Amino acid sequence: MSRFFVSAFGLCLFMGGLGAAPLPPVTPFLEQHCTECHDGEVKKGGLDLTGLAFKPEERKNFDAWVKVYDRVSQGEMPPVKKPRPEPGAAKSFLAALKTPLHDYETAQQKENGRTVLRRLNRTEYENTVHDLLGISLPLKHILPEDTPLHGFDTVAEGLRFSQLQIEKYLEAADAALDAAIVLTKKPVGINQRYSYKNEPGIRKNLDTPPGTLSDKTNPKSGHRVMFRENEKEVIMFTTGDYLVGLKQCRLPGPGMYRIRLSGNAVQSDGEPLTLMIYSNNYKNKRLLSYCELPADKPREFEFTTRLDGSEHIVINCDRVGRDKKGQNIYNVGAAEFQGTGLAMQWIEVEGPLSAEWPPASLKKALGEVPLTELGEKQKKFRDGKQLGYELAPTDVKLAVKSGLTSFAARAFRRPLEQDEAVPYIALAQQSLDAGGSFEGAMRVGLRAILTSPAFLLLEEHPGRLSDRALAARLAYFLTSSMPDEELIKVAGEGRLTQPEVLKAQTERLLKSPRAAAFVTNFVGQWLELKNIDATTPDTKLYPEYDMLLKLGMVTETEAFFSEMLKSNLPVTNFIQSDFVMVNRRMAEHYEMPGVAGEEFRRVVLPADSPRGGVLTQAGVLKVTANGTVTSPVVRGAWVMKHLLGQPPPPPPASVGAIEPDTRGTTTIREQLAKHRDSESCASCHKSIDPPGFALESFDVIGGYRENYRSNxxxxxxxxxxxxxxxxxxxxxxxxxxxxxxADGRKFQDIREFKKLLLDEKAQVMRALAGNLVTYGTGAGIQFADRDAIEAIAKLAEAEGAGLRTLVHAVVQSPLFLSK
Structure with a gap:
C-alpha cells in the first residue's frame, strides 16, 4: 500500500470515524492542539476540523488542508497563548500531512500539467503582431483588458475567451492588416525646421500693441504681451501648451518621425528646465518624450516616435509663470517679468521614416509577390489615397497558397502539420471564386490565421516541453513576444533543451533590447507600479507632484531592476542597497544634490540615508497609499505579499475599515490600536502593521517626513x-x-527595520523565485511546487544570489521546462 494511500486513508478514518486502520501521527496532534477551537461547536475562523474530510479532488477541501499545514508550519497555530507543541510532534504532523497533499497534486500535474492552455495577453498579442508583420500600429487598446491572477496577466486561468474577445481580435487583425498592406504612392515626407516666431497665436500676441482693448467698454481688457522675441528665438513665460500648428507642420501620414529641437532656460538663476513634448489630435494628448534644457545655453535634443498622421506636436514646461515674489506673468507682462522663461530656437520634424517603399510589412504579410508600379495616367484611389502599386502575381492561386502557408508557419511559431493550412487557403479560394482580388483573398486568409487558436494560444502538452514550446515560453517570458529567428533556428535543430544551449539563449535574450519588455511588464505587476495612476495626491498638501515626478517614480524602479539584472547584483538589494537610480527630478524629490539631466543613473547613497532598496522608492510608496494619507496596513500587507510571499488573509467581514483622519488630530498608529485590541484582528496585525509603521517616515508620494502634513x-x-x-x-x-x-524584535526606524528584514533574505529569494515562475510559466505556485521553488532559491543562493543568476535558475528548473 502506498504511503499516499496510508496517509490519506488514515486522515479519512480520523475525520469520518470509519474504521480501525493504522493512523498516521495526525490524530493526537489535532486532538491536543486544534479541535478545542476548531470543532463543530466553537468553529473558530469558520473551520471545523472534526467535520473536515480529506477529499483533495475537491479544490476547497484541498485548500483547507493546505491552510492547516501553513498555519502550523509558520507557527501561527496553535496560538501563542496555547501550550506550544513539541518540535518533534509538529514536524511529524507536517510530514504526514504534506505527503498526501504533495503526492495528489503531483499526480494531477503529471496527467494535466501545471499550466492550463493559455492565450496571449494584450501586450503579447500586440508585440507578436508587430514582429510578425513589421508594423508599429498600437493594437492592445482595441482588446478587452486581461484579468490578472496571482498578480500577473500572464496566468492562464485569467486569460479566458469571450464573444467580445473574438470580436475585438477580428477588429485588431483588420487594423493590423491595414497597416501592413500598403500600396499607396510613397508619401512626400517632411524634413523641415519650424520657428515659434511664425506660430499664428504667438505672432498675434507679439504684434498686438500692449494695452489694446479687446473690449472697448472694459478698461481692464487691455492686451498683455506674454512673449519676448529676438532674431533667433521666442521666449515663453506661461505653462500653456505651445503647438507647431497645422498651418506650419502638416504631417503627411502615419509612421515613425524624428523630432529635433533646440531650447534653453532663461532668467532661471542657473537652474535647468524640463521640457515635455506631446502629441495632440484634439481628442487625446500623449507624452512623447521629455528633456532637460540648461540655463542660458541652447541644447539640441532628438528622439524618434510614432505619430498617427492626424496629430500635431505640442511642447509644455511647468516651471514657468511666476517670479520670486509670486507674481503671475498675466499681471506683470513679458517685458517686466523677472521669472523663469523658456527660450525656443526651433523645432524640426522629419518623417515618415522608411528605409524602403512599399514598406517591408507588405512582404511580411503577402510574401514575395510581384508589384506593378502605376504611372500618372493609371490613377487609382482607395480610401481617398492614390495607389502607387498593384499586386501582380503570375499565378494567383499558387501565390495565395504559398503566402498563407508561409505566414501561418511563422504565426503559429512552428512547422505546420500536414494540411494544416488548407482551411485558410480554402477561405481565400472562396473569396477568389466570388470574384474577389488577390489582395482581398489574402486578407480573408490572414485574418483567419490571426484569430485562430494556433496563433492566439501557446501550445504546450503535459510533461517536458518540446524545443519549440520551450522557445515560445522563453521568448514570451523575457521579451513578451514571439521567438526571434535565432531562437526558432536553435529550437528547430532540437538543441534548445540542452542546458548549456538554453543558458546561452537565455543570456542572449537578456542582453538584447527586447528584454526591456520583461523589465517593464514583470516589475510593473510584481510591485504594482501599473497602479501608479490609481490615486491622485491632494494638490493642496502635495503640489510638488507632477507628470515628471510620476514618470520618474516608475522609471526609477525599472532602472533599478535593470541595473540589478545587468550587474547580477544580489537579491538582497531589493531590501537594502547602497545606491539609487535617479535623474535630476527624482534626486530633487529625495533631497539629493548634485544630480543633473533627465537620464537615470546609479548614484551612491550617503551612509545614513533612509533610501535604498525598493521599499523606499517613491513609486512603491505611492501605490501603497491613497492621495491624502498613508496606511501601515496597506503598506505592511504589500511587504508581506510582494517581498516575503506571505499575503495576509482578508479581514473578517465583521471588521470595518479604518476611516482616515484627514484633520490630522490622531495618528494612524492610534487608530490601529483599536484594531489590535480585538483578538480576531491582533493575530494578523502583529505581522502586517510593523512593516507599515517602518514606512510611515514616507508620505503619499514617497517624500521623507518627520511630521505629517495637515490642512x-x-x-x-x-x-x-x-x-x-x-x-x-x-x-x-x-x-x-x-x-x-511578531517575534519580538524591535526597530526604531526604516533603517533598523531593513536590517531586520535582511535576516529574511532566504524568504525574499523564495518569494521572488515564485513570482518569476508564475510570470514565466503562466501558472500560480501550487503546493506541489514548493520544493522546486526552494531548490531554485538555494541554487541561486549558492551561486551568489544574483538576480540574473536567479532568472537562469528559473529557466533551467523543471517547473519552467514542463507544462
Whole structure:
C-alpha cells in the first residue's frame, strides 16, 4: 500500500470515524492542539476540523488542508497563548500531512500539467503582431483588458475567451492588416525646421500693441504681451501648451518621425528646465518624450516616435509663470517679468521614416509577390489615397497558397502539420471564386490565421516541453513576444533543451533590447507600479507632484531592476542597497544634490540615508497609499505579499475599515490600536502593521517626513515648489516609525527595520523565485511546487544570489521546462 494511500486513508478514518486502520501521527496532534477551537461547536475562523474530510479532488477541501499545514508550519497555530507543541510532534504532523497533499497534486500535474492552455495577453498579442508583420500600429487598446491572477496577466486561468474577445481580435487583425498592406504612392515626407516666431497665436500676441482693448467698454481688457522675441528665438513665460500648428507642420501620414529641437532656460538663476513634448489630435494628448534644457545655453535634443498622421506636436514646461515674489506673468507682462522663461530656437520634424517603399510589412504579410508600379495616367484611389502599386502575381492561386502557408508557419511559431493550412487557403479560394482580388483573398486568409487558436494560444502538452514550446515560453517570458529567428533556428535543430544551449539563449535574450519588455511588464505587476495612476495626491498638501515626478517614480524602479539584472547584483538589494537610480527630478524629490539631466543613473547613497532598496522608492510608496494619507496596513500587507510571499488573509467581514483622519488630530498608529485590541484582528496585525509603521517616515508620494502634513492644524510650513514658487501647509503630528515584529524584535526606524528584514533574505529569494515562475510559466505556485521553488532559491543562493543568476535558475528548473 502506498504511503499516499496510508496517509490519506488514515486522515479519512480520523475525520469520518470509519474504521480501525493504522493512523498516521495526525490524530493526537489535532486532538491536543486544534479541535478545542476548531470543532463543530466553537468553529473558530469558520473551520471545523472534526467535520473536515480529506477529499483533495475537491479544490476547497484541498485548500483547507493546505491552510492547516501553513498555519502550523509558520507557527501561527496553535496560538501563542496555547501550550506550544513539541518540535518533534509538529514536524511529524507536517510530514504526514504534506505527503498526501504533495503526492495528489503531483499526480494531477503529471496527467494535466501545471499550466492550463493559455492565450496571449494584450501586450503579447500586440508585440507578436508587430514582429510578425513589421508594423508599429498600437493594437492592445482595441482588446478587452486581461484579468490578472496571482498578480500577473500572464496566468492562464485569467486569460479566458469571450464573444467580445473574438470580436475585438477580428477588429485588431483588420487594423493590423491595414497597416501592413500598403500600396499607396510613397508619401512626400517632411524634413523641415519650424520657428515659434511664425506660430499664428504667438505672432498675434507679439504684434498686438500692449494695452489694446479687446473690449472697448472694459478698461481692464487691455492686451498683455506674454512673449519676448529676438532674431533667433521666442521666449515663453506661461505653462500653456505651445503647438507647431497645422498651418506650419502638416504631417503627411502615419509612421515613425524624428523630432529635433533646440531650447534653453532663461532668467532661471542657473537652474535647468524640463521640457515635455506631446502629441495632440484634439481628442487625446500623449507624452512623447521629455528633456532637460540648461540655463542660458541652447541644447539640441532628438528622439524618434510614432505619430498617427492626424496629430500635431505640442511642447509644455511647468516651471514657468511666476517670479520670486509670486507674481503671475498675466499681471506683470513679458517685458517686466523677472521669472523663469523658456527660450525656443526651433523645432524640426522629419518623417515618415522608411528605409524602403512599399514598406517591408507588405512582404511580411503577402510574401514575395510581384508589384506593378502605376504611372500618372493609371490613377487609382482607395480610401481617398492614390495607389502607387498593384499586386501582380503570375499565378494567383499558387501565390495565395504559398503566402498563407508561409505566414501561418511563422504565426503559429512552428512547422505546420500536414494540411494544416488548407482551411485558410480554402477561405481565400472562396473569396477568389466570388470574384474577389488577390489582395482581398489574402486578407480573408490572414485574418483567419490571426484569430485562430494556433496563433492566439501557446501550445504546450503535459510533461517536458518540446524545443519549440520551450522557445515560445522563453521568448514570451523575457521579451513578451514571439521567438526571434535565432531562437526558432536553435529550437528547430532540437538543441534548445540542452542546458548549456538554453543558458546561452537565455543570456542572449537578456542582453538584447527586447528584454526591456520583461523589465517593464514583470516589475510593473510584481510591485504594482501599473497602479501608479490609481490615486491622485491632494494638490493642496502635495503640489510638488507632477507628470515628471510620476514618470520618474516608475522609471526609477525599472532602472533599478535593470541595473540589478545587468550587474547580477544580489537579491538582497531589493531590501537594502547602497545606491539609487535617479535623474535630476527624482534626486530633487529625495533631497539629493548634485544630480543633473533627465537620464537615470546609479548614484551612491550617503551612509545614513533612509533610501535604498525598493521599499523606499517613491513609486512603491505611492501605490501603497491613497492621495491624502498613508496606511501601515496597506503598506505592511504589500511587504508581506510582494517581498516575503506571505499575503495576509482578508479581514473578517465583521471588521470595518479604518476611516482616515484627514484633520490630522490622531495618528494612524492610534487608530490601529483599536484594531489590535480585538483578538480576531491582533493575530494578523502583529505581522502586517510593523512593516507599515517602518514606512510611515514616507508620505503619499514617497517624500521623507518627520511630521505629517495637515490642512487644518499645526504650525505653518513654507516651502519652495519646483525651485521657485512658494506654497504652504500645516505641520501635523510627529511620525513614529518604530515597531516590534511578531517575534519580538524591535526597530526604531526604516533603517533598523531593513536590517531586520535582511535576516529574511532566504524568504525574499523564495518569494521572488515564485513570482518569476508564475510570470514565466503562466501558472500560480501550487503546493506541489514548493520544493522546486526552494531548490531554485538555494541554487541561486549558492551561486551568489544574483538576480540574473536567479532568472537562469528559473529557466533551467523543471517547473519552467514542463507544462
Amino acid at each position: 487644518e492644524k499645526g504650525a505653518n510650513v513654507k516651502r519652495k515648489l519646483n525651485g521657485q514658487n512658494i506654497w504652504q501647509y500645516k505641520e501635523g503630528l510627529p511620525v513614529d516609525a518604530s515597531g516590534e515584529l
